[in-house]
Amino acid sequence: MPPPCFRVLVGVKRVVDYAVKVRITPDHSGVDTANLKTSMNPFCELAVEAAVQLRERLGPERVPEIVAASVGPTACQETLRTALAMGVDRAVLVNTDAAPVSDSKAGSALQPEPLDVARTLAALQSRLQSNLILLGKQAIDDDSNQTGQLLAGILNWSQGTFLSKIEAEKEQDLLQVDREVDEGIERLRLRLPSVLTCDLRLNKPRYITLPNLMRAKTKPIETLSTSDLGVALRTYWQIVRVDEPPARRQVTMLKTVDELVAKLQQLGVLDRA
Amino acid sequence: PSVLVLAEHARGNVAPATWAALRAAQQVCGGTLSSNGNDAKQTGHIEVLVFDRVDSDMGAVLKQLAQVDGVSRLVLVCDGHCRYPVAEMLAPVIARWSAEQGYSHVFTGGSTFGKNILPRAAGILGIQPLSDIMQVCSPWEFVRPLYAGSILARVRLVPPSEPSSKTGWRCWATIRGTAFEAAQLRHDDACPTELDITDKARQYLQDAAPPAVEWLQQTGANAERPRLESAHIVVTGGRGLRDAEHFQAFVMELADRLGAAVGATRAAVDAGMCANELQVGQTGKVVAPELYIAVGVSGAVQHLAGMKDSKVIIAINNDPEAPIFQAADYGLVGDLFEIMPALLEKLSNSHKK
Numbered sequence: 001m002p003p004p005c006f007r008v009l010v011g012v013k014r015v016v017d018y019a020v021k022v023r024i025t026p027d028h029s030g031v032d033t034a035n036l037k038t039s040m041n042p043f044c045e046l047a048v049e050a051a052v053q054l055r056e057r058l059g060p061e062r063v064p065e066i067v068a069a070s071v072g073p074t075a076c077q078e079t080l081r082t083a084l085a086m087g088v089d090r091a092v093l094v095n096t097d098a099a100p101v102s103d104s105k106a107g108s109a110l111q112p113e114p115l116d117v118a119r120t121l122a123a124l125q126s127r128l129q130s131n132l133i134l135l136g137k138q139a140i141d142d143d144s145n146q147t148g149q150l151l152a153g154i155l156n157w158s159q160g161t162f163l164s165k166i167e168a169e170k171e172q173d174l175l176q177v178d179r180e181v182d183e184g185i186e187r188l189r190l191r192l193p194s195v196l197t198c199d200l201r202l203n204k205p206r207y208i209t210l211p212n213l214m215r216a217k218t219k220p221i222e223t224l225s226t227s228d229l230g231v232a233l234r235t236y237w238q239i240v241r242v243d244e245p246p247a248r249r250q251v252t253m254l255k256t257v258d259e260l261v262a263k264l265q266q267l268g269v270l271d272r273a
Numbered sequence: 274p275s276v277l278v279l280a281e282h283a284r285g286n287v288a289p290a291t292w293a294a295l296r297a298a299q300q301v302c303g304g305t306l307s308s309n310g311n312d313a314k315q316t317g318h319i320e321v322l323v324f325d326r327v328d329s330d331m332g333a334v335l336k337q338l339a340q341v342d343g344v345s346r347l348v349l350v351c352d353g354h355c356r357y358p359v360a361e362m363l364a365p366v367i368a369r370w371s372a373e374q375g376y377s378h379v380f381t382g383g384s385t386f387g388k389n390i391l392p393r394a395a396g397i398l399g400i401q402p403l404s405d406i407m408q409v410c411s412p413w414e415f416v417r418p419l420y421a422g423s424i425l426a427r428v429r430l431v432p433p434s435e436p437s438s439k440t441g442w443r444c445w446a447t448i449r450g451t452a453f454e455a456a457q458l459r460h461d462d463a464c465p466t467e468l469d470i471t472d473k474a475r476q477y478l479q480d481a482a483p484p485a486v487e488w489l490q491q492t493g494a495n496a497e498r499p500r501l502e503s504a505h506i507v508v509t510g511g512r513g514l515r516d517a518e519h520f521q522a523f524v525m526e527l528a529d530r531l532g533a534a535v536g537a538t539r540a541a542v543d544a545g546m547c548a549n550e551l552q553v554g555q556t557g558k559v560v561a562p563e564l565y566i567a568v569g570v571s572g573a574v575q576h577l578a579g580m581k582d583s584k585v586i587i588a589i590n591n592d593p594e595a596p597i598f599q600a601a602d603y604g605l606v607g608d609l610f611e612i613m614p615a616l617l618e619k620l621s622n623s624h625k626k
Binding site for chain 2: 016018021022031118137141142144145149150151152156162176179180181184186189192194200201240241242252253254259260261263264
């Protein structure tokens with residue numbers, strides 16, 4: 001019997017670039033992201049890199065196809081193009097610009113919440129017959145850290161979250177993974193199909209070279225709508241208002257190490273030691 | 274409201290994030306709860322779900338939880354299958370138990386334990402949970418951070434649109450540990466907590482298909498220093514320390530002198546100066562100790578997200594323009610490689626006196 005194949009689906013999210021400071025709208029109703037620089041969520045880059053490295057390690061026989069998918073507006077094509085340039089074979093955009101909405105989402109330009117992204121990816125998985133889904137552990141805009149876990153729950157697949165290491169076991173449908181947990185590293189063995197979410201130390205995403213960028217332009221991006229996949233977007237949590245956190249502190253500059261020691265003394269922390 | 278809190282524990286202690294989740298549950302149930310059942314203020318009740326764990330002392334854990342004000346029942350699940358915190362085993366039990374009992378809220382701490390397990394259980398039931406609640410505004414309205422905490426959003430649960438929905442409003446969330454005090458304890462023994470060592474929930478475990486996951490090992494827990502999440506003092510090192518030797522010689526040394534926990538920026542972790550479990554920030558841990566000392570930390574917004582709620586912040590850095598000084602209460606500008614040896618020297622002198 002030939003060794004089992006990894007049919008990989010990678011989810012990528014378009015977010016406001018990490019270096020850009022976002023602002024709230026004047027009426028406190030939401031976040032003003034218009035005309036800001038966007039990029040692929042950094043944790044999703046780790047997921048794309050992990051998929052490409054898996055094929056480099058195991059070869060095209062065991063990793064015959066890597067598909068990237070994004071759930072969002074037309075502008076996500078740019079994000080998918082980046083994934084294609086990194087080595088993904090083809091891409092699917094699930095376009096939400098004209099998504100039918102089941103209720104109060106009507107008229108709002110909010111992005112889909114993690115549960116609906118997970119539902120969409122689950123439906124896409126069943127079309128593509130993927131057996132390994134790679135995602136970032138969280139997106140740096142809403143910081144939810146949920147999509148992978150929700151998806152694994154929906155599909156009833158094994159899950160490896162916050163991963164710093166992924167190793168495929170030889171000739172078997174097993175993965176050995178290291179998870180970055182609060183108290184150190186937890187090691188699990190997972191049986192496919194699996195949902196994996198990637199943490200920072202998993203790899204270093206490759207730079208995109210110009211030839212690869214040009215080659216990516218010839219790779220296909222298929223566009224589907226959420227209704228093609230039988231998913232209706234909902235608002236589960238409505239934003240009532242947004243605020244910036246309370247003003248920063250007033251700093252008192254100390255001039256010498258002696259002043260610092262005196263301050264520590266005054267704070268009472270030297271007595272404890 | 275009826276709130277189920279999933280408890281995290283290790284080595285016989287309830288985790289700090291769980292104490293915070295219990296406090297949030299108390300606030301959802303109407304502020305100050307009394308153990309006196311006649312108190313009109315009491316508008317809800319709290320139940321706690323605890324899974325036995327191979328490395329913990331269940332007697333000690335149950336004793337701690339039984340003292341929490343407003344907790345009417347402890348549901349203990351003991352089974353060989355749940356003794357490691359594996360989401361594939363625990364999540365189906367949480368989903369089935371909570372659906373059957375009809376809780377309006379399911380909370381747990383926003384640790385890697387909670388964030389791994391709670392959304393999986395929510396996915397099974399088709400519930401959209403909230404991550405990292407920082408404030409309870411009403412039983413259905415909460416504040417949570419966006420964009421690494423640079424924006425705080427107040428969000429309200431939208432009820433299911435089907436008028437005949439039997440499921441009702443279901444509010445699931447992880448609770449940010451630093452944003453809540455520990456749960457209030459009961460004043461007397463008037464209403465002892467019921468202990469339910471449930472065979473039903475245990476049955477759910479056994480009904481589940483054999484898990485597609487095998488727990489192999491856990492490494493790295495450092496028991497010698499205080500834990501980052503619960504320490505009163507945290508000393509954190511950043512890129513300015515340059516290498517692991519100086520991280521050890523300056524940051525770990527200062528932490529040990531002060532009885533503090535050690536933290537690190539992502540840059541320090543990436544540079545190989547220390548283990549990732551020490552990382553403080555948007556993608557690491559969120560801490561709020563009484564005193565936070567940042568050594569060689571520039572103060573990127575992603576790092577500030579993990580420590581800006583500390584009570585007192587002291588920053589030591591060679592660059593007077595570093596953003597960390599805008600987040601600090603006290604600052605000292607200068608060369609770390611002169612300041613830190615001098616500081617440690619003076620601290621050992623002051624000890625000898």
